[in-house]
Amino acid sequence: MSWHPTHTPWPGLLCLVLAALCAPDTAPDTAPDARSNARSDARSDARSDAGSDAGRDGRTALAQALRPLGPLRLLLSACLWNEALEAQKRGDSQAMADLADGLLLLEPGLGAVRAHLARVLIVDQAPRAPDDARHRALVEHGLSLLEEGPGEADALLHGALGRLLAVQSRSDPRFLPVAQQVFGLHPEEVAIQELRRAGDGAEDLLWLIELLVDRGQRALSTFDDRYEAQRDLGEAEALIERLPEAARWDARESTASLRSELEGRTTDDGSPRS
Secondary structure, X not given: OOOOHHHOOHHHHHHHHHHHHHOOOOOOOOOOOOOOOOHHHHHHHHHOOOOHHHHHHHHHHHHHHOOOOOHHHHHHHHHHHHHHHHHHHHOOHHHXXXXXXXXXXXXXXXXXHHHHHHHHHHHHHHHHOOOHHHHHHHHHHHHHHHHOOOHHHHHHHHHHHHHHXXXXXXXXXXXXXXXXXXXXXXXXXXXXXHHHOOOOOHHHHHHHHHHXXXXXXXXXXXXXXXXXXXXXXHHHHHHHOOOOHHHHHHHHXXXXXXHHHHHOOEOOOOOEOO
């Protein structure tokens, strides 16, 4: 791992350290990718390029996360993170991964950093990899960042892993077989399990509802399994009540389509329609 002082904007680094020192103790631990109430905003954010916005959001998250560390470790961690963001801007995936490893060896509890770096590796860098071997290495490294996180970051990391699995299973054709080999299950099944453990973030809940509805529709169309479809529908409808009011409309439309399909296959007394 090489050091490139010409790439490090020292005024920005100083501002990052000062921000961490001055950040209030009660500042929430916020994932670098913002959770929006509207599903369309959440999806576009998950698919956007990790450019200057990612760098700014990453510095904000780290300033909050580094607050309790003390000045020396804070400065070293800030330097590593700043270099990782500069490597990201240059498109140097290997340098970014090396710097991420260094930062997380120093401070493994920085869940927001794990989530952000995993997202950059899997969403931004892996689809652009020139060959399958490089793609696999980036995906596996990104997934390992989320799987090996500490217990106190559980909810954040479960949500980040669930969202990445859901997004990339649908947008990156090379991702599906790699993730399936890593987990031994279809990535969307793992995503459901992870998002159930992620807490009440609106984006996490919206993705979980969408995945449950999709699974219920597959159960009906492929196996005519009304029980499984009804179970997934019931869980999805209960989750809607945990969403902010502004985010419920899209989710209700999604569950309504599954309910309509399910009711079309049963009689008024609930028995299967012949």
